[in-house]
Amino acid sequence: MGTRRAWRQMMAVLAVLGAFFALLFYGDNKYQAPPPYGKSGAISLREEDFGRKDPIFLIDGWLLSDGKVRKKPTYIGEFSNLQRGDLLSSPHGRAYYQLDLCYEGEPKIVSVDFPQLSFQYAIFLDGVQLAEGSGNGQVTFLLEEGRHALAVETSSKLGYYSGMYFPPALGTAEAIRQLGDIQMLAYTLAFLLPLVLAAFTLFLWRSGGEVSRWFGLLCCCYAFYMSRYFVFLFSLPAAQYWFLAQGLGLYGLCFCAVQLTVLAGGAAGGRAWRRGRAALLAFPAVLLPLSLLIPALPWAVAAHGRLTDVYYMLVFGGTAYFALGKPWPQGWGSRFTLAGCAVFGEGLLVNLFFSNLFEPIRFFWQFEWCGLFLVLLFGAMMVSRSRHILRENDALTNHLEEQVKKRTQEVTQLLEERKAFFSDMAHDLKAPVFATQSFIKAIRKSGVGVDLELQGYLEQAEAKQWELARRLQGLSAINALDKMEGEWERVSVQGMLSEILAIYREEAKVQAVYFFVEPPEEDVFLKAQPEKLNLLFENLIYNALRVTPCNGSITISAKAVGGKICITVEDTGCGIPKEELPFVFQRFFVGENSKGVGTGLGLYIVNSIVAELGGTIRVQSAVGEGTKFTMELPEDTAGRA
Numbered sequence: 001m002g003t004r005r006a007w008r009q010m011m012a013v014l015a016v017l018g019a020f021f022a023l024l025f026y027g028d029n030k031y032q033a034p035p036p037y038g039k040s041g042a043i044s045l046r047e048e049d050f051g052r053k054d055p056i057f058l059i060d061g062w063l064l065s066d067g068k069v070r071k072k073p074t075y076i077g078e079f080s081n082l083q084r085g086d087l088l089s090s091p092h093g094r095a096y097y098q099l100d101l102c103y104e105g106e107p108k109i110v111s112v113d114f115p116q117l118s119f120q121y122a123i124f125l126d127g128v129q130l131a132e133g134s135g136n137g138q139v140t141f142l143l144e145e146g147r148h149a150l151a152v153e154t155s156s157k158l159g160y161y162s163g164m165y166f167p168p169a170l171g172t173a174e175a176i177r178q179l180g181d182i183q184m185l186a187y188t189l190a191f192l193l194p195l196v197l198a199a200f201t202l203f204l205w206r207s208g209g210e211v212s213r214w215f216g217l218l219c220c221c222y223a224f225y226m227s228r229y230f231v232f233l234f235s236l237p238a239a240q241y242w243f244l245a246q247g248l249g250l251y252g253l254c255f256c257a258v259q260l261t262v263l264a265g266g267a268a269g270g271r272a273w274r275r276g277r278a279a280l281l282a283f284p285a286v287l288l289p290l291s292l293l294i295p296a297l298p299w300a301v302a303a304h305g306r307l308t309d310v311y312y313m314l315v316f317g318g319t320a321y322f323a324l325g326k327p328w329p330q331g332w333g334s335r336f337t338l339a340g341c342a343v344f345g346e347g348l349l350v351n352l353f354f355s356n357l358f359e360p361i362r363f364f365w366q367f368e369w370c371g372l373f374l375v376l377l378f379g380a381m382m383v384s385r386s387r388h389i390l391r392e393n394d395a396l397t398n399h400l401e402e403q404v405k406k407r408t409q410e411v412t413q414l415l416e417e418r419k420a421f422f423s424d425m426a427h428d429l430k431a432p433v434f435a436t437q438s439f440i441k442a443i444r445k446s447g448v449g450v451d452l453e454l455q456g457y458l459e460q461a462e463a464k465q466w467e468l469a470r471r472l473q474g475l476s477a478i479n480a481l482d483k484m485e486g487e488w489e490r491v492s493v494q495g496m497l498s499e500i501l502a503i504y505r506e507e508a509k510v511q512a513v514y515f516f517v518e519p520p521e522e523d524v525f526l527k528a529q530p531e532k533l534n535l536l537f538e539n540l541i542y543n544a545l546r547v548t549p550c551n552g553s554i555t556i557s558a559k560a561v562g563g564k565i566c567i568t569v570e571d572t573g574c575g576i577p578k579e580e581l582p583f584v585f586q587r588f589f590v591g592e593n594s595k596g597v598g599t600g601l602g603l604y605i606v607n608s609i610v611a612e613l614g615g616t617i618r619v620q621s622a623v624g625e626g627t628k629f630t631m632e633l634p635e636d637t638a639g640r641a
Contacts (some may be wrong), residue, residue: 031077034052042102047105047106088298091160097153100148108143109141113169117154118164119134167359182363215260218378224249253371258318346370490638492523500537514552520565539603564615567633568628
């Protein structure tokens with residue numbers, strides 16, 4: 001982003017914000033409220049003055065008495081403390097404010113709201129004390145026709161404010177209550193919204209880097225700063241010292257704003273930021289102790305005010321420098337940071353130039369509005385960043401899906417080529433292998449020229465030929481398994497066991513072997529290819545028939561356990577030696593009991609089919625005690641009532 005374009009965007013933001021502040025100045029400003037106005041210690045009121053929506057703000061006409069003056073005419077907000085420009089006099093002490101309410105009309109119940117009285121106060125009407133306390137004060141009384149003396153006495157010892165600095169509001173109890181409700185709602189939202197955004201940063205952007213952490217800290221500082229409303233509203237014990245906490249929140253907010261500007265502009269590692277950071281940390285380190293020294297050093301009030309103004313200008317200058325000091329990197333953060341810089345800087349300047357000219361009726365001070373806008377802008381920046389990352393993730397995901405699809409197609413093609421190769425190889429080798437076996441048999445049968453040495457060679461050649469034939473048969477079996485590509489179906493276990501019983505019972509009877517099936521009490525279902533299920537049980541049952549002696553038994557049982565279907569195939573055959581058990585599912589492994597008859601692929605195929613079904617298989621056996629295969633397959637619960 002070029003500097004000229006950045007300036008145009010910043011000026012546009014400043015213009016919009018300036019228009020907003022103009023609306024605030026004329027639409028939500030106690031100092032721009034309509035009459036009646038006080039004068040010379042009195043204010044004239046009529047019954048119709050209480051009929052309008054807003055209360056009457058008692059700004060003008062007060063008479064101030066303290067240790068130096070007596071009944072001095074003043075308006076509320078003219079002086080922030082009792083020093084009144086005299087740098088050698090104390091800003092603290094007792095002050096007495098009096099204003100006569102001259103009322104014409106029917107008696108009316110009214111309320112007067114006194115915001116943030118510094119600090120202990122007592123409120124009087126016609127010499128009678130109506131309330132006392134600290135922080136905010138409010139009284140309700142019956143206003144009758146005639147002249148009534150409203151007076152406020154304050155006492156302060158700490159801080160840079162003293163006396164009555166914020167104009168009170170006079171109106172009907174309903175009008176004062178509605179005004180308080182609006183302020184309560186506004187400050188509650190301004191307090192909770194940044195905390196919600198900070199939580200969003202904490203839980204969803206923990207891996208988002210420094211920008212996320214500083215944005216979360218900015219939100220927390222703003223929420224902490226805005227909590228002052230509740231501290232004074234509820235007159236919390238810490239209210240007398242809250243000027244320190246409020247200053248700390250404000251300085252933290254300023255620092256976070258500059259830090260985010262620096263991070264978004266890519267200047268975090270530069271020398272200028274190292275120096276600027278030291279200056280931004282040095283000012284609060286001086287201002288906070290200086291505010292505590294005000295009771296002992298009266299001139300510290302003016303020093304604190306001037307240094308605070310310099311600090312604000314430094315913050316604004318820092319954000320402007322890091323935002324516009326060099327060409328901006330293209331990216332999601334630039335427009336939000338520039339807008340934040342403009343908002344924050346204008347808020348600081350407005351806060352300086354409109355001192356004693358503005359106090360909100362319902363909502364916030366200009367600087368508080370700017371802080372809220374800053375939080376919202378950086379919140380929008382985080383949302384924009386989130387969308388940017390999601391778009392990148394989508395692009396990467398789509399690219400990855402395309403790559404996976406491409407690789408899957410390549411692997412599938414390779415597997416198909418491999419199947420075709422092994423199938424062709426097994427087919428082409430069968431003829432020469434069996435021909436060679438025939439020649440060997442013919443040579444042995446004729447006996448011509450066959451001595452003992454040649455007989456040994458022929459036996460070795462025949463053994464190798466048999467092994468080669470067994471491997472070719474295995475390849476044919478694997479190719480046949482790969483070609484089984486039937487649809488997956490929902491298979492009834494009871495129905496499947498009934499079919500197995502019907503198929504193998506007669507064959508077992510021929511071999512004098514008892515064949516039993518124990519189906520589950522309630523039917524259960526599994527998802528499988530029926531052709532492969534048939535192959536699975538065919539291998540297990542024929543293996544069992546081969547090793548089970550006459551009058552032995554083979555039992556197949558099934559039951560449902562915890563979402564699994566447990567199927568066992570158990571025989572009373574010769575058993576498997578312990579040392580062979582770890583290898584029975586390996587491809588081409590042939591045990592001692594199967595030498596010369598097995599291919600070493602039956603149990604390998606069984607294990608492959610079980611794995612394809614998403615299940616497991618294990619074997620238990622001992623020599624002379626039979627063998628038990630246990631399969632656990634996932635139950636298909638679809639369609640179950």
